[in-house]
Amino acid sequence: MATDKLAFIRAELDELAANHLLITIRTVDSPADAWMIVDGRRVLNFCTNNYLGLANHPRLKQAAQEAVARWGVGPAAVRTIAGTTTLHLELERRLAAFKGVEDALFVQSGFNANQAVIPPLVGKEDVIFSDRLNHASIIDGCRLSGAKIVVYEHCDPEDAEAKIREHLPHHRRGLLVTDGVFSMDGDIAPLDRLYAIAERYGVLTMVDDAHGEGVLGRGGRGIVDHFGLHGRFDVEIGTLSKAFGVVGGVIAGKKLIIDFIRQKARPFLFSSATTPADTAACLAAVELLEASAELVERLWENARYLRRALQQLGFDTGRSQTPILPIMLGDAGLAQRFSRRLFEEGVFAMAIGYPTVPRGQARIRVMNTAAHTRADLDFGIEVFAKVGRELGVIA
Numbered sequence: 001m002a003t004d005k006l007a008f009i010r011a012e013l014d015e016l017a018a019n020h021l022l023i024t025i026r027t028v029d030s031p032a033d034a035w036m037i038v039d040g041r042r043v044l045n046f047c048t049n050n051y052l053g054l055a056n057h058p059r060l061k062q063a064a065q066e067a068v069a070r071w072g073v074g075p076a077a078v079r080t081i082a083g084t085t086t087l088h089l090e091l092e093r094r095l096a097a098f099k100g101v102e103d104a105l106f107v108q109s110g111f112n113a114n115q116a117v118i119p120p121l122v123g124k125e126d127v128i129f130s131d132r133l134n135h136a137s138i139i140d141g142c143r144l145s146g147a148k149i150v151v152y153e154h155c156d157p158e159d160a161e162a163k164i165r166e167h168l169p170h171h172r173r174g175l176l177v178t179d180g181v182f183s184m185d186g187d188i189a190p191l192d193r194l195y196a197i198a199e200r201y202g203v204l205t206m207v208d209d210a211h212g213e214g215v216l217g218r219g220g221r222g223i224v225d226h227f228g229l230h231g232r233f234d235v236e237i238g239t240l241s242k243a244f245g246v247v248g249g250v251i252a253g254k255k256l257i258i259d260f261i262r263q264k265a266r267p268f269l270f271s272s273a274t275t276p277a278d279t280a281a282c283l284a285a286v287e288l289l290e291a292s293a294e295l296v297e298r299l300w301e302n303a304r305y306l307r308r309a310l311q312q313l314g315f316d317t318g319r320s321q322t323p324i325l326p327i328m329l330g331d332a333g334l335a336q337r338f339s340r341r342l343f344e345e346g347v348f349a350m351a352i353g354y355p356t357v358p359r360g361q362a363r364i365r366v367m368n369t370a371a372h373t374r375a376d377l378d379f380g381i382e383v384f385a386k387v388g389r390e391l392g393v394i395a
């Protein structure tokens with residue numbers, strides 16, 4: 001009799017469910033605004049990356065509509081083969097100017113940006129120094145390169161230096177790579193100290209600023225601006241899928257490196273460009289941020305207000321220094337129950353468990369935005385207080 005080839009899948013899914021790690025995806029029927037329609041209910045949106053409220057912004061929508069009228073809906077080609085539109089080039093020029101770098105390359109997503117950059121820079125004879133909590137797309141980019149991966153302790157420049165001293169002499173080249181803002185904890189990499197160390201040993205430097213773009217630095221210019229390290233970091237990765245409210249990734253840095261990436265990056269060479277509508281909407285987002293820091297300031301005001309209120313209630317917000325606010329619960333089952341009760345009370349905030357965060361560190365990840373009013377935040381805080389007391393998380 002034939003064996004059941006798919007039994008392993010059923011077993012694995014059963015195990016995930018038993019450990020409260022099965023992901024259930026809710027259905028959204030509205031834009032990603034401060035309030036959304038989710039699974040048929042109107043709920044307060046506390047789990048979006050739409051930091052500045054740009055995902056449904058009239059200026060971006062208008063830019064996208066005009067781009068469809070002028071350029072059509074699809075690029076229908078890879079840029080290196082069938083040419084690149086003036087629209088994509090204009091966005092890249094504006095992104096480079098906004099970030100204060102020599103050059104920038106726009107790719108389909110932040111995830112793709114990491115796959116695009118790392119393999120051209122390092123290979124089998126090289127070594128990568130990677131923060132323990134780096135994003136999955138960095139880890140996959142590192143693996144793709146074939147280089148040896150040496151993990152240093154989270155946000156620990158001393159450990160990074162010790163690992164560089166131990167491993168660099170046995171390799172051709174080194175690359176140090178870190179998240180800028182860590183996406184599940186909301187803490188900020190000590191970029192100045194990491195840079196100083198990498199520079200001392202001649203190691204290439206790269207930062208993934210997905211959650212810092214549009215959030216940190218002057219008017220949202222990102223983590224390199226936050227630390228005043230312009231022109232120092234070799235490569236800065238960013239995304240236009242979060243604070244910029246659209247979709248896409250950016251690779252920014254020295255012209256020599258970006259020129260090289262254009263020749264070598266496989267997601268750029270073998271995958272179609274972003275659509276005209278997306279590209280034009282990204283351009284409108286850059287223009288909005290260049291014109292005013294008001295949305296970024298409102299985001300931070302809201303973040304400070306929410307963090308203080310949740311801490312005063314007795315919640316453990318971990319290491320957060322940014323609008324990413326983890327409510328540390330530990331147990332994955334508790335985190336799932338907490339999230340479910342929040343939803344029943346009208347707040348949408350997801351439980352995050354292994355493998356997105358280490359085992360035993362399950363949490364609710366709260367994300368506020370510039371689009372939330374004070375009344376929205378107060379409603380959310382009240383619901384957190386109620387559910388927190390009910391489940392015995394706070395007194």
Ligand SMILES: *Cc1c(COP(=O)(O)O)cnc(C)c1O
Pocket residue numbers: 109110111112135137138179183208209210211239240241242247248249
């Ligand atoms: C979200 C995220 C990405 C992926 O960005 P997308 O544009 O959504 O593909 C990459 N790196 C980090 C650190 C992220 O948080």
